[in-house]
Amino acid sequence: MKIKDIKVSEFEIKDNTPRFKLRKTNEAWEKYDLKSPTGYLHVMHVITDEGLEGICTVGDARYTTMTENALAHLKHLTVGEDPTKREYLFDMLTKATRMVFMPPGWFGGFDNCLWDIEGQRKGKSVSALISNKSKPVEAYYNYRGADLNALIDDANVGIGKGFKVLKDHFAWNATQNIKSFESVRATVGEDIVLLHDAAGCNYSLDEAVEVAKQLSQLKFGWFEEPLNDRELGSLKTLCSQSDIPILALETLMNDFVIMREWVREAAVNIVRGNARHGTTGIIRIAEDLARIGMNIELNGPGGLFGHVHAQLVAGISNTSYYEYFPDGSRDSIGEEIGLLNPPVPVKGEVRLTERHGWGYEFDREYFNKKRVRVF
Template sequence: MKIEKFESWWVKRDQCLFDEKRRGGAKMPWDVVVIKLTTDTGIEGIATAMAARSGQVTESYLCDTAAPVVMGRSPYDREKIFYDFWNVDRHEAFFPVFLPGSVDVALWDICAKAAGLPLYQYIGAYRESLPVYASSLFYDTVDAYVNEALYYRDKGIPFYKAHPPGPYEFDMEIHQKLREAVGPDMGLMTDPVGEYSLDEAITVGRQLEKLNFLWFEEPFRDFELYKYQELCKALDIPIAATETTRGAHWGVAQVISQRAADIVRADVSWKCGVTGTLKIAHLADSFGLRCEIHTTTMTYMDIVNLHVSCAIRNCRFFEYFVPEESFRFPMKGKLPIDNHGIITVPKAPGIGAELDWELIERNCVSYKVLTL
């Protein structure tokens, strides 16, 4: 079996999910590039790639640089292909962090389908379901966070993570009001996305400990290892990091070796697919750390995250980026979350989720196909 066709669809949508602070004044449409790899036996592997800054750049990298790496090769050669991508990246390609993962996911999808197994069983199953936590966008008011947490609690989801926008004093107000509103039983986390000084982070962390938050995520940029080391020493609350660390498992290894995180983060989009995410999860497990899989911001790829999470032991939650409707495009159907906040992995061969091809064709800016 070998890859004989590589197709891509740059799919446009008129939506931006980040505020002006995080756009930096630039345009940031939340486009998606869909890829399909087809083998000489007719099996298809499907994945999506982020195109939040430039769909043209994402599509060009995939077709001009990534596709030649896999064309004509066996999808079972995933490990060799993984390292070939790193060699290409090292020698002047400089892939966007989310780019190789989509190709790797498509390869895994093919192989699981060929085996007639859902992906998590093809990897090696540990469980079939996980509790979810609702994970917010950035909002301007305290009430927006409080109301959202209460809404999802009433829908049966007992965990909520805020992405407070800063400055840290405002974030502390959000933390306080959230705990007061939801009471002592709802699990809470916070992720300010890398904006604090060290002393600010210590101040916030001590507040979070008093409020019984479950973890404190990414108060600094991922490369600020000294600050993470000092924060981990100063606080008892677990510190979560490595969401955007470059270098897949190599990058995360530096964080673990320097004791700069208590929980590491990975996902199939930003950490080089199923292959890279499994390497990180197994690395963390060998040190007795959790690897909490984070959202790809694309519901279809989050289903892949779910498969990986159900194939490892050291992940406690599924991150449910809300509102779901903002991230579902172009997948059909909703995430399989029940009334008690439990998500169950699909049982169909491969990824087990469907894309809306009519929607893709209707919103397609560019379609490219490469064949042998």
């Protein structure tokens, strides 16, 4: 079997990243003048000479497009190759990355298409290709709100829907956040797993150490992105002084080399990953981490409006949760281009389909009608 062609379908769809301006207020940067523009989403098709077609979105909720120049390089490098040789093609494209002046992970959508082809060829889901012992896909609920009362109300909505794991995105200062952690824990009780995502915060190292101490006392599950991922020394210090697991590398997760270096430097306890940079790379680093007793936790839907990460959470042993956003911006939005089965959690779990490959089902007539061009 050989790769015959690679095409990209382009769609107009609401952009998940609003446009905004920034201003500095009390030593912190604040967003304002937010606008929600129409963006573009690309779906890649890898077509074989035996009639199999692997499909995957180019990115997930972010990085949703590929340039025509990148596609031209990808086609020149891979058309005529055997799509079942995923390891070889991943290594070859990794080597080519520097030579074609692309960022690490630029070919992730292509790699995911190869996994889809392999699932179709063998009559298996991707999770079954990874492991014969697929596990349930437990999801955590990202709760939001304009103030603490609204946040607690939304947390209770999540619990009412059957979620047992909740994640906040509190972006106040350390003192206010700590008080908020205490309020949420007092409200939801001890049986709910709570997670803190500090991506919107501006903690100093000393503040992060104190926040970590309080999160540990409140029995939170992890402390996510406490500092800039590139502050290697500060992350090492924080990890050495914290009892709660430090989850990091979301802003570096396209580079599997750097991720491994941060692990070796003991600058992270749990590694963030996203399969939009390639399932082969994710599985490799997950296996490396498993050998040292460390987890990889997947960020967002990972491609195909959640199908990619749902399959990987089921198949990878050292990962815990599927990340769910309840506003439909990561999963149900796929219906706008014809996706018939977005993987929306029910009672806190994603139910995988019996379909082969990534498990998606598209109304292809509607899909073709909605796309604005193919290149």
